[in-house]
Amino acid sequence: xxxxxxxxxxxxxxxxxxxxxxxxxxxxxxxxxxxxxxxxxxxxxxxxxxxxxxxxxxxxxxxxxxxxxxxxxxxxxxxxxxxxxxxxxxxxxxxxxxxxxxxxxxxxxxxxxxxxxxxxxxxxxxxxxxxxxxxxxxxxxxxxxxxxxxxxxxxxxxxxxxxxxxxxxxxxxxxxxxxxxxxxxxxxxxxxxxxxxxxxxxxxxxxxxxxxxxxxxxxxxxxxxxxxxxxxxxxxxxxxxxxxxxxxxxxxxxxxxxxxxxxxxxxxxxxxxxxxxxxxxxxxxxxxxxxxxxxxxxxxxxxxxxxxxxxxxxxxxxxxxxxxxxxxxxxxxxxxxxxxxxxxxxxxxxxxxxxxxxxxxxxxxxxxxxxxxxxxxxxxxxxxxxxxxxxx
Numbered sequence: 307x308x309x310x311x312x313x314x315x316x317x318x319x320x321x322x323x324x325x326x327x328x329x330x331x332x333x334x335x336x337x338x339x340x341x342x343x344x345x346x347x348x349x350x351x352x353x354x355x356x357x358x359x360x361x362x363x364x365x366x367x368x369x370x371x372x373x374x375x376x377x378x379x380x381x382x383x384x385x386x387x388x389x390x391x392x393x394x395x396x397x398x399x400x401x402x403x404x405x406x407x408x409x410x411x412x413x414x415x416x417x418x419x420x421x422x423x424x425x426x427x428x429x430x431x432x433x434x435x436x437x438x439x440x441x442x443x444x445x446x447x448x449x450x451x452x453x454x455x456x457x458x459x460x461x462x463x464x465x466x467x468x469x470x471x472x473x474x475x476x477x478x479x480x481x482x483x484x485x486x487x488x489x490x491x492x493x494x495x496x497x498x499x500x501x502x503x504x505x506x507x508x509x510x511x512x513x514x515x516x517x518x519x520x521x522x523x524x525x526x527x528x529x530x531x532x533x534x535x536x537x538x539x540x541x542x543x544x545x546x547x548x549x550x551x552x553x554x555x556x557x558x559x560x561x562x563x564x565x566x567x568x569x570x571x572x573x574x575x576x577x578x579x580x581x582x583x584x585x586x587x588x589x590x591x592x593x594x595x596x597x598x599x600x601x602x603x604x605x606x607x608x609x610x611x612x613x614x615x616x617x618x619x620x621x622x623x624x625x626x627x628x629x630x631x632x633x634x635x636x637x638x639x640x641x642x643x644x645x646x647x648x649x650x651x652x653x654x655x656x657x658x659x660x661x662x663x664x665x666x667x668x669x670x671x672x673x674x675x676x677x678x679x680x681x682x683x684x685x686x687x688x689x690x691x692x693x694x695x696x697x698x
Contacts, residue, residue, distance in 0.1 A: 361698055365691035366394035366674075373684040375676040376574065377405045377563040381595035382695045383603070383671040389596065395677070397563035399574050406561035408594045410547055411675045412582065413661050414654025416598060417550075417591040418516050420535050422464050422637025423605065425519050426615040427538055433526050436461045436618065436636075443522045447493075452501030460522065462505050463515035464636040465623060469507070470514040471499035474584065480567070480657060483580040484556055492517055492584060509625055509634065513588035516637075520587025531587055543604045548593040556581045558592055563677045565658020574678075577658035589656055598663060599671040602651055605638075606665055620650070645697035655679055662692050670696050 366378040377395035384390075393405035428434040440448050440455035440463070448455030453470065462468040473496035479485075496514040503510070520531045527534055532550035540548050547560060556579050566574040582590040593601075604610055611619065622633025622640050631642040640648050641664065649664025651673075660680060663673030672695040674688060 360392075362390070362392050362691070362695050363394070365687075365694060366392055369676060369684065369687060369691070370395040373680060373687060374568075375678050375680060375684065376566055377677040378674065379405060379409060379411070379563065379595055379676075380672065380674040380691070380695065381408060381599050383599055383669065385668055385670055387669065389599075391596065395563075397677075399564065399566065399576075405563050408547075408596050410558050410560045410562040410592050410594050411661065411677070412558070412565065412580070412654075412656045412659045413591050413593045413598060413675075414585065414589045414656035414659065415513075416593070416652045416654040416661060417585065417587065417589045419602075419605070419637045419652045420539050420550075420591060421516055421519050421523070421531070421587045422619065423610050424523055424531075424534050424538050425460065425464060426611050426619055426636065428523065428526055429618075430612050430615050434460060434522065440518060440522070443525050444518070447521075448497070448518065450497040450499070450501065452504075453497060458505045460519070461636065463519050463522075465509075466511050466515060466625075466634060467506050467509055467623065468512075468515050469501045469503040469505050469510070470512060470518075471496050471502055472512045473514050473517060479584055483577055483657060485584075486554065486581050487584045487586075489517060489521055489586055492586070493521070509623055511625070511628075511634075513585075516588035517586060523587075532590075535591075539601070539610060543600065543609060545593065545597045545601060548591065548597045548601070550591050551582055553583065554581070566678050567657055568678060580657060582656065585656060589654060595661075595663075595673040595675055598661070598673040599665065602663070602665040603669065603671050606650055606667065643697055644693050649692075649696055660685070660688070662688050664692055664696055666696060672696055 362380055362382055366380060369375050369378045375395065376399055377397055380392045382390050391408045393407055395405055397403045397405040425434060429436055437459050440458045444455060448458065458468045473492045523531050523534055532552060535550050558578060564576055564578040567577055569575055608616055619636040619638050622635045625632050625634040629641060633640040638650055639652055640650055642648055647666060649666050651664040653662045657679065659675060659677060661673060661675045665671040672692050674692055676688060680688065
């Protein structure tokens with residue numbers, strides 16, 4: 307990528323913009339959560355103070371009470387390695403059932419990091435070249451107005467510098483959430499549009515690069531993408547509650563809060579049952595907050611990639627439309643923390659769910675999910691909650 311300042315385009319389609327490195331979706335978390343920690347007050351006639359409320363729990367409670375998200379869930383791992391889980395709200399708007407502790411959710415664009423890991427494992431095995439062009443693996447497939455697979459590299463697919471247009475039709479997905487899409491159908495939707503810029507000259511978040519990355523994985527390995535992610539990542543580090551849905555699977559397998567979208571009249575539409583085939587390599591997976599933190603912790607600890615490929619993954623280009631100081635690597639976002647240092651992660655948005663999180667070099671980790679796609683102000687508060695959890 308050229309060194310001049312890129313002209314960014316704000317992503318406005320799901321599976322989302324990277325939440326681990328943004329404020330709202332479109333800005334990085336760099337400030338402390340607004341929810342105050344209330345000091346204990348002496349009760350009349352006693353000499354002891356009331357216990358201080360947990361700041362993470364306060365943040366979730368605020369999201370439910372003030373921002374009207376149906377449910378909020380979080381997993382936090384501290385410097386001491388202790389893992390804590392939190393819930394707030396209701397898991398089912400109709401029955402008012404409790405939120406399952408560490409329930410499964412659709413993790414949207416966190417899937418991109420899983421896909422990038424598999425690509426980089428294949429790079430380490432000599433089966434893919436990061437700076438090889440797309441035509442090396444999918445000859446003649448990527449052609450369109452200003453689009454030529456001979457001029458786009460694998461690295462540019464993973465780093466959102468390819469210039470490819472977006473394939474996601476947001477309204478079509480919301481109106482027909484149970485429809486199945488083939489990857490080639492999605493690619494054709496992208497190639498029917500004009501290129502947004504010459505490869506390597508700008509940065510623009512989109513899902514089409516990861517669609518092609520998934521197709522390259524399948525071409526090189528001769529196996530379905532979901533099987534490769536399961537074998538190479540999920541099973542390898544023991545993510546017991548994480549899976550890549552098989553074709554036609556529209557359910558969430560284990561205990562989970564239902565996912566909703568709010569209608570213009572304020573009512574909720576249930577999007578829990580959804581065919582995530584349109585997300586595929588960019589956003590199809592299901593997991594829990596705890597498994598997501600385990601995944602990013604294992605990745606940063608070098609358990610999934612050799613040092614050389616992990617270094618490539620962590621080499622970022624500016625993506626400051628996602629927030630001051632934010633950088634995007636190969637399926638991995640770096641964002642500054644209000645308390646100093648940085649956190650690595652991604653995040654995801656898909657109808658019914660939004661997730662945000664981050665992991666630090668010293669082992670701190672958090673992932674937070676809400677059961678709707680929130681508006682911009684609510685997204686900022688979600689991101690502040692993540693920052694607070696990592697900085698407390």
